[in-house]
Amino acid sequence: MNNYYSQQNHGPFELIGIGDLQLEEGGTLPDCRLAVSLHGQLNAAKDNAILVPTWYSGTSKIMEQVYIGTGRALDPDKYFIICVNQIGGGLSTSPSNSNGPDFPQIRIGDDVRAQYRLLTEHFGLTSLALVVGGSMGAQQTYEWAVRYPEFVKRAAPMAGTARNTEHDFLFTETLIDAITTDPGFHKGLYHSPEQVAAGLRRHAQLWTVMGWSTEFFRTRRHQALGFASMAEFVDTFMTGYFASMDPNNLLCMAWKWQRGDVSRHTAGDLPAALGRIKAKTYVMPISHDMFFPVSDCQTEQLLISGSEFRPLQSVDGHLGLFGTDAQMVAQFDANIRELLATPVV
Amino acid sequence: MNNYYSQQNHGPFELIGIGDLQLEEGGTLPDCRLAVSLHGQLNAAKDNAILVPTWYSGTSKIMEQVYIGTGRALDPDKYFIICVNQIGGGLSTSPSNSNGPDFPQIRIGDDVRAQYRLLTEHFGLTSLALVVGGSMGAQQTYEWAVRYPEFVKRAAPMAGTARNTEHDFLFTETLIDAITTDPGFHKGLYHSPEQVAAGLRRHAQLWTVMGWSTEFFRTRRHQALGFASMAEFVDTFMTGYFASMDPNNLLCMAWKWQRGDVSRHTAGDLPAALGRIKAKTYVMPISHDMFFPVSDCQTEQLLISGSEFRPLQSVDGHLGLFGTDAQMVAQFDANIRELLATPVV
Numbered sequence: 001m002n003n004y005y006s007q008q009n010h011g012p013f014e015l016i017g018i019g020d021l022q023l024e025e026g027g028t029l030p031d032c033r034l035a036v037s038l039h040g041q042l043n044a045a046k047d048n049a050i051l052v053p054t055w056y057s058g059t060s061k062i063m064e065q066v067y068i069g070t071g072r073a074l075d076p077d078k079y080f081i082i083c084v085n086q087i088g089g090g091l092s093t094s095p096s097n098s099n100g101p102d103f104p105q106i107r108i109g110d111d112v113r114a115q116y117r118l119l120t121e122h123f124g125l126t127s128l129a130l131v132v133g134g135s136m137g138a139q140q141t142y143e144w145a146v147r148y149p150e151f152v153k154r155a156a157p158m159a160g161t162a163r164n165t166e167h168d169f170l171f172t173e174t175l176i177d178a179i180t181t182d183p184g185f186h187k188g189l190y191h192s193p194e195q196v197a198a199g200l201r202r203h204a205q206l207w208t209v210m211g212w213s214t215e216f217f218r219t220r221r222h223q224a225l226g227f228a229s230m231a232e233f234v235d236t237f238m239t240g241y242f243a244s245m246d247p248n249n250l251l252c253m254a255w256k257w258q259r260g261d262v263s264r265h266t267a268g269d270l271p272a273a274l275g276r277i278k279a280k281t282y283v284m285p286i287s288h289d290m291f292f293p294v295s296d297c298q299t300e301q302l303l304i305s306g307s308e309f310r311p312l313q314s315v316d317g318h319l320g321l322f323g324t325d326a327q328m329v330a331q332f333d334a335n336i337r338e339l340l341a342t343p344v345v
Numbered sequence: 346m347n348n349y350y351s352q353q354n355h356g357p358f359e360l361i362g363i364g365d366l367q368l369e370e371g372g373t374l375p376d377c378r379l380a381v382s383l384h385g386q387l388n389a390a391k392d393n394a395i396l397v398p399t400w401y402s403g404t405s406k407i408m409e410q411v412y413i414g415t416g417r418a419l420d421p422d423k424y425f426i427i428c429v430n431q432i433g434g435g436l437s438t439s440p441s442n443s444n445g446p447d448f449p450q451i452r453i454g455d456d457v458r459a460q461y462r463l464l465t466e467h468f469g470l471t472s473l474a475l476v477v478g479g480s481m482g483a484q485q486t487y488e489w490a491v492r493y494p495e496f497v498k499r500a501a502p503m504a505g506t507a508r509n510t511e512h513d514f515l516f517t518e519t520l521i522d523a524i525t526t527d528p529g530f531h532k533g534l535y536h537s538p539e540q541v542a543a544g545l546r547r548h549a550q551l552w553t554v555m556g557w558s559t560e561f562f563r564t565r566r567h568q569a570l571g572f573a574s575m576a577e578f579v580d581t582f583m584t585g586y587f588a589s590m591d592p593n594n595l596l597c598m599a600w601k602w603q604r605g606d607v608s609r610h611t612a613g614d615l616p617a618a619l620g621r622i623k624a625k626t627y628v629m630p631i632s633h634d635m636f637f638p639v640s641d642c643q644t645e646q647l648l649i650s651g652s653e654f655r656p657l658q659s660v661d662g663h664l665g666l667f668g669t670d671a672q673m674v675a676q677f678d679a680n681i682r683e684l685l686a687t688p689v690v
Contacts, residue, residue: 165559165563166562166567166575167554167559167561167562168559169575170575170579171554173550174547174551181527181543202522202526205515205518205519206519209512209519210554210555214510214635214636214638214640214641215640216512217510218512218641230511230514230515290559291559293559295559295563296563299563
């Protein structure tokens, strides 16, 4: 077991079993458990539930810290907010708490079906007022809106796409290679992340190159965040962030991320898939995102009936998701507040 | 010897010895030879010489093929065009034709001093009508304009900076790591590039992610260039391009690229260094360049007296330098024609 994924670091969360989960790639994930953090109360009408899925490497904890709070758009005084950790992320059923390198391949659709079972069977929900998530959370948001169009009343995919691009697939491949080419990886049979430290460091370097933006570094944002140089930023912040994570978990998520694609429902026809969406949808890329760029996100937004294009401005790029730019977080709140105030059928 | 760097592949070029070269990092490069390709004739006034330095992995051959020709801006019927291959690039003195991993560290300033000796002592020049180069060729162009301000009458740095950024330094570090972490690299003591094929392939993947642009792939430019998928584009074009190159050569150039910095002349004061430039300068970033982005280039342009900002529009990004976008090549020609027509003192 990896102590990084503890209640102390990421809790409180509860583990809720949803039974065996049939997987899209074949086979079954037995006794699938989802790590869930709850905020607020379900109302009598059961129409105030919000689902918040998680991104690559992130857990429910950062969603709470950055996006949820009294007086915020995601306000637990008004809404019943359910943060569900993705399968493979370390808190829910994952390589690190089950069979390591023998863990099966998981699809975004597997997560969403597991979450649907959780919401309907465990919580008795019949609709979601909103699904909102960033990056792989956006992939799950799109999957929800396409797979369960009647269930999802509003959707806000942030910094992510409905169908992953070839460019993004290759970027993710470089992340995978950084880990698997470390001799300490031993085909997933390492004893601890420390054995894969060199690979995890290269993985952190790649995240630094693509995760922020050239403008972030040109305007010395890394110094504003407290790091004297790029080297220190990589060695301390970025490498430190990933160093304790389980490599097999990261690989499970990376494989899933690469293949996010709602057009699997429509034989590859993306307009047809996005045409299914009934949720009122705000598409929110981040202006300086280098791998889920504004142009790719807008291309999809134009295919979603009644949707609105609401880019968030921040030189922090993709990792502005971390909440490093207060002004971007404020834009998120303004958009989500407006979206939640929009009447839906 | 590596047969890739042959006259057949890259010639005709001539090797011109400039003697021993003192290096900025200390020590000497004995019997330094520069591989030079010449186009056109020097006029009687000796005022029609144009210097074209080379970029990372490129040789004089691609400069000829893409940028030089009768009726073009770089017209051998009007100008005496001297393409000089950078030290470490494989044609001039390089690891692959001398002492491999024991080759000394080379700076952009070493190249420019070697070129200065070539131009003054071998060709008897007293000025250059123009220095124009892309990427590391832009680094050399800036170095020329700052180091020899009286000598350089016009300068056109394309898709490169005068002082490398921290972001770009880290991108280059990921290229270096891709090669050196291949077990076949053997600290530079491999017998052929084939032994480092896996590392060179990862290096090609990283170039694919950062070298073009997300818009390039979104608009299916890779398909327009003849490749059905990203995977085929990586496996065939990008991997094929780098596969025969000498890893130690690439590492020599990468180290040099990381440290390009004209402010070494002025104790780190970039405005003071760029303030030295007397050349009429057109700064030409490429609109979709992901690691020498427009914003970084414009920041420098604003520090150059009398300079003009002339971005080239192309979704091909940095590797538009390869000449893949005819419309961008036409923009290059229009700018260089105008620059060459501008009177200088």
